[in-house]
Amino acid sequence: IFGRQVIEPDVLEELEEVLFTADIGVKTAQALLDRVQDKVSTKKLSDPKRLFSEIKQEIENILALPSEDFDISRGNPFVIMMIGVNGTGKTTTIGKLASQLKEAGHNVLMAAGDTFRAAAVEQLAVWGERAGCDVIRGAEGADPGAVVFDAIQAAKARDADIVIADTAGRLHTKVPLMEELKKIKRVAAKGTTGAPHEILLVLDATTGQNAINQAKIFSEALDGITGIVLTKLDGTAKGGVIVGITDELKVPVRFIGIGEGVQDLRRFKPREFVQALFS
Amino acid sequence: TLSKGFRAAKRKLSGVAEIHEDDIDEALREVRMSLLEADVDFKVTKNFLNRVREKAVGEVVRLSAKAKNRKVKVTPAEHFISICKQELEHLMGPVDTSLNYERHVSAIMMVGLQGSGKTTTAAKLARFIRDFQARKPILVAADVYRPAAIDQLKVLGERLGVPVYYEDSGDPIGICSRALETAKDKGCDTAIFDTAGRLAIDDTLMNELEKIQEKTSPENILLVSDAMIGQDAVRTASEFNRRLELTGFILTKLDGDARGGAALSIKEVTGRPIKFIGMGEGLDQLEEFRPDGLASRILG
Numbered sequence: 001i002f003g004r005q006v007i008e009p010d011v012l013e014e015l016e017e018v019l020f021t022a023d024i025g026v027k028t029a030q031a032l033l034d035r036v037q038d039k040v041s042t043k044k045l046s047d048p049k050r051l052f053s054e055i056k057q058e059i060e061n062i063l064a065l066p067s068e069d070f071d072i073s074r075g076n077p078f079v080i081m082m083i084g085v086n087g088t089g090k091t092t093t094i095g096k097l098a099s100q101l102k103e104a105g106h107n108v109l110m111a112a113g114d115t116f117r118a119a120a121v122e123q124l125a126v127w128g129e130r131a132g133c134d135v136i137r138g139a140e141g142a143d144p145g146a147v148v149f150d151a152i153q154a155a156k157a158r159d160a161d162i163v164i165a166d167t168a169g170r171l172h173t174k175v176p177l178m179e180e181l182k183k184i185k186r187v188a189a190k191g192t193t194g195a196p197h198e199i200l201l202v203l204d205a206t207t208g209q210n211a212i213n214q215a216k217i218f219s220e221a222l223d224g225i226t227g228i229v230l231t232k233l234d235g236t237a238k239g240g241v242i243v244g245i246t247d248e249l250k251v252p253v254r255f256i257g258i259g260e261g262v263q264d265l266r267r268f269k270p271r272e273f274v275q276a277l278f279s
Numbered sequence: 280t281l282s283k284g285f286r287a288a289k290r291k292l293s294g295v296a297e298i299h300e301d302d303i304d305e306a307l308r309e310v311r312m313s314l315l316e317a318d319v320d321f322k323v324t325k326n327f328l329n330r331v332r333e334k335a336v337g338e339v340v341r342l343s344a345k346a347k348n349r350k351v352k353v354t355p356a357e358h359f360i361s362i363c364k365q366e367l368e369h370l371m372g373p374v375d376t377s378l379n380y381e382r383h384v385s386a387i388m389m390v391g392l393q394g395s396g397k398t399t400t401a402a403k404l405a406r407f408i409r410d411f412q413a414r415k416p417i418l419v420a421a422d423v424y425r426p427a428a429i430d431q432l433k434v435l436g437e438r439l440g441v442p443v444y445y446e447d448s449g450d451p452i453g454i455c456s457r458a459l460e461t462a463k464d465k466g467c468d469t470a471i472f473d474t475a476g477r478l479a480i481d482d483t484l485m486n487e488l489e490k491i492q493e494k495t496s497p498e499n500i501l502l503v504s505d506a507m508i509g510q511d512a513v514r515t516a517s518e519f520n521r522r523l524e525l526t527g528f529i530l531t532k533l534d535g536d537a538r539g540g541a542a543l544s545i546k547e548v549t550g551r552p553i554k555f556i557g558m559g560e561g562l563d564q565l566e567e568f569r570p571d572g573l574a575s576r577i578l579g
C-alpha cells in the first residue's frame with residue numbers, strides 16, 4: 001500500500017499490521033506515514049524502532065487536543081447532550097458521568113430523552129438510582145425535546161447545576177432521525193442560554209471505518225460536537241478510528257468507557273491510548 | 280456500482296495494451312485498500328487477494344493476449360472484477376439460513392458483545408419463526424445484569440404477543456433450563472434465550488455461556504454481531520466459536536452505511552454461515568441472508 005521505497009518492506013508490513021488491525025484505517029495510516037517520512041531522514045527511517053516511535057509520536061500529537069474540565073459555571077444549568085448510533089453506550093455513560101459529577105459536588109439531573117426504545121426510560125431510571133440523581137421523564141412516546149426542556153426547567157427550580165440528556169440511538173443515515181436530533185438541540189437552547197453546552201458523541205471502540213461517517217454526519221447535523229466518548233475499551237478493540245476522526249474534526253476524546261460499572265469512566269489520556277494501540 | 284478502490288483497479292487494467300503479472304499486482308493493491316476500508320479483516324484480506332491473484336494471473340493475462348488481436352465479449356478488466364466478485368460471493372456462501380429443530384422444545388441461544396442487538400433480534404426472530412416457520416416461540420430473559428434488560432424483552436414480547444419467561448433469581452443457567460420446562464407446559468416449541476452482552480475475553484461470563492449450553496444443549500447458537508464492527512470481528516467471533524461452537528451469525532444494523540466487511544471475515548474464519556441480517560429497529564426488520572447483496576456492498 002505505501003508505495004515509497006524508503007522503508008524496508010517487512011518493516012512496513014509489520015507497521016501496517018499494527019495500524020490496520022487497530023482500526024486506524026487506510027487513509028489515516030497513509031497520512032501518518034507521509035508525515036513521518038517528510039520529517040525524518042531516510043537513515044532514521046531505516047531503523048524500525050525509530051520508525052515506530054516516530055509514528056507513535058505523530059499519533060499522540062494528533063490526539064493531544066486541549067480538553068479542560070467542563071466549565072459548569074457557563075450554564076444555568078450546564079446542559080450535556082449525549083448522542084450516537086444504536087447500542088454504543090450512551091445511557092450507561094450518562095450513569096457513569098452523573099455519578100462522577102455528583103461525587104465532585106454537583107447537583108445533577110438526568111433527562112430521559114429516549115422516548116422511543118423499549119424500556120429506555122426504565123434503564124436510565126436504574127442508573128439514576130445508582131448515581132443518586134433524579135431522572136426527569138415524560139409520558140411514553142413524548143417529544144424528546146420537550147423532556148429535555150422540562151428537565152432544564154426542573155434544574156432551575158431545584159437548583160441543579162447540570163442536566164445530562166439521553167437521546168435515542170439513531171443511524172446517521174436516517175434523515176428524519178437526524179432532523180429530530182437538531183430539533184432537540186434547538187429546544188434545549190430555548191430552555192436556557194447556550195444549551196446544549198456540551199454535545200458528546202458516543203463511539204463504540206469496536207466500530208470500524210464507519211465511525212468516521214458517524215462523527216462527520218453527527219457533527220455536521222448539529223453544527224459541531226464538543227467531545228467524543230470512546231466506550232468498550234476494556235475489550236480487545238483498540239479504537240484506532242479516533243485518530244483519523246480527531247485529525248479531521250479537531251474534536252477531543254473527553255472520556256473512555258472501560259466497563260459496565262458506574263466507576264468505569266476515565267478521562268482520555270493520549271499517551272496511554274497510544275501505548276495500548278501498539279501493545 | 281464499485282467502490283473507488285475497485286474502479287481504480289479496473290482503470291489500471293483498462294489502460295494497458297497487454298496485461299502482465301505486475302499489472303495484476305497493481306490492481307490488487309487497489310482492491311486491498313478497498314477491502315480494508317470496508318472493514319474486512321487484515322489477514323482474511325491477504326488470503327483473499329492471494330486466491331484472486333492465482334486466478335487472475337492465469338485467466339486475465341490470457342484474456343488480455345486474446346483481446347489484443349480481436350474483440351472480446353468481456354474486457355480483461357471486467358473479467359478481473361468478476362473474479363473478485365465471484366471470490367467474494369464464494370467466501371460468503373453457500374447460503375444456509377436454516378435453524379435446527381430436533382427436540383420437543385428446541386432452543387436458540389443468542390450471544391454477542393454488548394449493544395450488538397441481541398435483545399431486539401431475539402424478538403424479531405420470535406416473530407419470524409412464528410409467522411414464517413409455524414413455530415410457537417417463547418422468549419427467555421437470561422440477561423440478569425443490564426438495567427431493565429428483562430423489562431425490555433417483556434415490552435417486545437408484549438408487542439408481538441409472544442410469551443416471555445423471566446425470573447428474579449439472577450440465575451441465567453437456571454432461567455434457561457426452567458424456561459424449557461415452562462415452554463412445554465405453555466405449548467411452546469422453541470425457546471429463544473436472550474443472554475447478556477459480554478466480552479469474548481471475560482472468562483467468567485464466557486464460562487456462564489458454556490454452562491447454559493451444557494445444561495440446555497441449544498440446537499442453535501447464534502452470534503449477533505454489529506455490521507459496523509471493525510478488525511475486532513475476527514478476534515471476537517473466533518473466541519465465541521472456540522468456546523461454544525456457534526451454528527451461525529446474525530449481522531445487525533445493515534440499514535446503515537457500514538460496508539459490513541466483518542461478514543466476510545467471520546464466515547471465513549469460523550466457517551459458520553450468516554443466517555439473518557437486521558435491517559432496522561422494527562420487529563419486522565429481519566431478513567434471511569443473501570451473499571450477493573452483501574458482496575456488492577463490500578465491493579462498494
Ligand SMILES: Nc1nc2c(ncn2[C@@H]2O[C@H](COP(=O)(O)OP(=O)(O)OP(=O)(O)O)[C@@H](O)[C@H]2O)c(=O)[nH]1
Pocket residue numbers: 084085086087088089090091092093114117120167168169170202231232233234235256257258259260264393394425476478
Ligand atoms: N464492556 C463495556 N460495555 C459497555 C461500556 N459502555 C456501555 N457498555 C454496555 O453496552 C451496552 C449498551 O449500552 P447502552 O448504554 O444501552 O447503549 P445506548 O447507546 O444507550 O443504546 P441505545 O439507547 O439502544 O442506542 C450495555 O450492555 C452496556 O452495559 C463499556 O465501556 N464497556
Ligand SMILES: Nc1nc2c(ncn2[C@@H]2O[C@H](COP(=O)(O)OP(=O)(O)OP(=O)(O)O)[C@@H](O)[C@H]2O)c(=O)[nH]1
Pocket residue numbers: 086087117169171391392393394395396397398399400422425428474475476477531532533534556557558559560
Ligand atoms: N438501526 C438498527 N438498529 C438496531 C438493529 N438491531 C438492533 N438495533 C438497535 O440497537 C440498539 C441495541 O439493541 P439491543 O437489542 O438492546 O442490543 P443488545 O445486544 O441486546 O445489548 P446488550 O444486551 O446491552 O448487550 C437498540 O437501540 C436497538 O433498537 C438494526 O438492525 N438496525
Ligand SMILES: [Mg+2]
Pocket residue numbers: 090091092114120166167168169
Ligand atoms: Mg440508550
Ligand SMILES: [Mg+2]
Pocket residue numbers: 397398399422425428473474475476
Ligand atoms: Mg440485550
